[in-house]
Amino acid sequence: MPVPPSRVLASTLVVAFFALAGCGLVPVDTPRRNTTDPATVTRSIADVERFWTAQFGEVSGGDAFVKVQGGYYPYSKADPPPACGGQQAGYEPNAFYCPSDDFIAWDAQQLIPQLERNYGPLLVGVVMAHEYGHAIQARIGPSNQPTVVLEQQADCYAGAWLADVLAGRSTAFKNVTPAQLDDAVAGVLTLRDQPGTPATSEGAHGNAFDRIRALQDGVDEGVTTCAAYRARNLPVTEIPFSTEEEAASGGNLAYDDAVQLLADDAQSYWQRTYPQLTGSPWADLAVQPFRAGEPPSCDQPDASAEGRAFYCPSGDFVAFDSTELGPYLHQEIGDYAVGMLLGDLFARAAQERRGEATRTEQGQLTVDCLAGSWTNDMITRDQSDSRVRLSPGDLDEAVQALLAFGRASEGDGATAFDRIAAYREGVLKGLSACTN
Numbered sequence: 336m337p338v339p340p341s342r343v344l345a346s347t348l349v350v351a352f353f354a355l356a357g358c359g360l361v362p363v364d365t366p367r368r369n370t371t372d373p374a375t376v377t378r379s380i381a382d383v384e385r386f387w388t389a390q391f392g393e394v395s396g397g398d399a400f401v402k403v404q405g406g407y408y409p410y411s412k413a414d415p416p417p418a419c420g421g422q423q424a425g426y427e428p429n430a431f432y433c434p435s436d437d438f439i440a441w442d443a444q445q446l447i448p449q450l451e452r453n454y455g456p457l458l459v460g461v462v463m464a465h466e467y468g469h470a471i472q473a474r475i476g477p478s479n480q481p482t483v484v485l486e487q488q489a490d491c492y493a494g495a496w497l498a499d500v501l502a503g504r505s506t507a508f509k510n511v512t513p514a515q516l517d518d519a520v521a522g523v524l525t526l527r528d529q530p531g532t533p534a535t536s537e538g539a540h541g542n543a544f545d546r547i548r549a550l551q552d553g554v555d556e557g558v559t560t561c562a563a564y565r566a567r568n569l570p571v572t573e574i575p576f577s578t579e580e581e582a583a584s585g586g587n588l589a590y591d592d593a594v595q596l597l598a599d600d601a602q603s604y605w606q607r608t609y610p611q612l613t614g615s616p617w618a619d620l621a622v623q624p625f626r627a628g629e630p631p632s633c634d635q636p637d638a639s640a641e642g643r644a645f646y647c648p649s650g651d652f653v654a655f656d657s658t659e660l661g662p663y664l665h666q667e668i669g670d671y672a673v674g675m676l677l678g679d680l681f682a683r684a685a686q687e688r689r690g691e692a693t694r695t696e697q698g699q700l701t702v703d704c705l706a707g708s709w710t711n712d713m714i715t716r717d718q719s720d721s722r723v724r725l726s727p728g729d730l731d732e733a734v735q736a737l738l739a740f741g742r743a744s745e746g747d748g749a750t751a752f753d754r755i756a757a758y759r760e761g762v763l764k765g766l767s768a769c770t771n
Contacts, residue, residue: 376447378506378507379456379463380407382505382506383463383464383467383496384402384467385506386464386495386504387467390499390557391471394471394561394562403432403437403438403439405436407440408439408440410440410442410443410444411442411444416440417440419435419436420433420436421435428442428444428449429441429442430446432467432469434469434472437470439466447459447462450462453525455515455519457500457508457516457519458518458519458522460500460507461497461550464497465489465490465492466489467492467496468489468490468493469489471492472485472489475562480566481566484564484565484566486546487569487571488564490550490553491549491560492553492558494549494550494552494553495553495557495558497519497550497554498554498555498557501516513750516750517750517752520547520738520751521738521751523543523546523547524543524546524547524738542727542728542730542731543734544733544734544762545570547734549564587670587726588670590661590662590665590666590673593665593670593674594657597673597674597677598622600709600713600723601678601709602619605685605709608712609688609689612685612689613688620651620684621651622653622654623654624654624661625654625655626658627656630654631647631654633645633647633649633650634647634649635649636654637694639680639683640656640739640740644676644679646680646684651684653677653681653683655680661673661676664676668732669729669735670729671730671736672732672733672735674732675732675733675736676736676740678706678707679702679706681709682703682705682706682709683702686698686705699749700757701770703754703761704757704760704761704769705769706761707760707762707763708761708768708769709761710730710733710758710761711765711766713725733758734755734758737754737758738751
């Protein structure tokens with residue numbers, strides 16, 4: 336979240352050349368599960384083939400589905416994958432589709448076991464559905480699109496398969512819970528490009544914001560929407576760092592600067608936009624940082640981030656834990672994770688002030704959309720006199736923050752999957768998308 340005028344995020348349409356449709360996957364985080372099932376990949380592939388047997392005609396003009404003909408290959412350091420197009424690759428923790436020989440291969444030594452341990456078997460299914468998406472491209476095209484478009488189209492196809500799973504038609508994954516879905520989304524986030532990767536780079540897959548958007552497109556819209564992906568109609572938010580200084584800092588402000596500048600910017604945004612919602616002026620909203628475990632007194636706080644941040648309707652102020660929660664978000668995720676927290680609190684106050692719900696599932700989704708509308712304003716406003724602008728990675732930080740304090744449990748409430756979708760709606764379409 337840099338301040339200099341040269342650092343600005345813009346939504347672009349990318350133009351590049353077609354490259355081999357493969358996937359470089361580098362999972363992060365510490366494993367949370369202790370066991371893996373070696374049959375998960377086999378079951379996943381069979382289920383994806385079941386899905387495409389039913390759906391292929393929708394995108395092929397009625398042609399029958401033909402399964403991958405070259406085979407499926409688990410590999411390891413001692414037993415590398417087959418040559419693809421006559422070229423033998425070395426061992427990498429990867430999963431890929433080979434278009435010239437029509438086969439799918441995956442690292443069974445490190446990548447797949449780690450993904451399953453960290454995020455559960457559903458993520459393994461999503462990865463295999465993504466690779467099968469490349470096989471669909473080999474059958475019906477397109478063949479002349481930028482790599483980032485092809486990768487996100489494969490993400491979209493994986494989302495269409497995921498929708499089929501959630502609808503109860505899968506033979507491999509039954510009764511998927513909201514928590515399992517959010518775990519899979521968290522896993523997809525780890526497979527993003529590194530912040531600052533140009534979307535035009537050979538092998539670019541997309542940032543987390545774009546990849547999860549593509550996955551959710553598939554879930555919401557199905558295979559026909561995915562098949563229509565082209566550079567001309569796919570908004571890509573992935574951009575490089577603009578200066579060496581920005582790259583060195585990761586685009587991050589110091590914590591205290593981030594809190595002050597972001598709070599001031601949110602205040603200014605709602606001063607300009609709140610009258611559009613209510614016809615009334617925005618009264619300045621007090622922001623009260625507090626020490627962990629010592630929140631200011633409030634009757635029935637409207638809580639966020641598991642109660643460590645809240646809007647207080649009776650006192651008309653927002654408060655957050657500034658000694659543990661805030662620094663954790665800043666250090667472990669980045670400065671715009673702090674922005675996501677403040678965006679949530681200001682949006683919560685706006686909803687409460689205008690007499691709308693925040694504590695229902697739909698109310699929370701509206702809050703997330705309103706927080707996204709503030710981000711949209713940062714992207715689309717006149718940048719010449721703006722003190723706060725987005726940098727590469729900031730949208731990913733917002734998504735990570737939603738996962739950090741919005742993950743589903745087995746109970747009620749909006750899932751992180753749905754909250755990210757609502758936030759994205761506000762980011763891409765602005766305030767009007769949240770209030771219609």
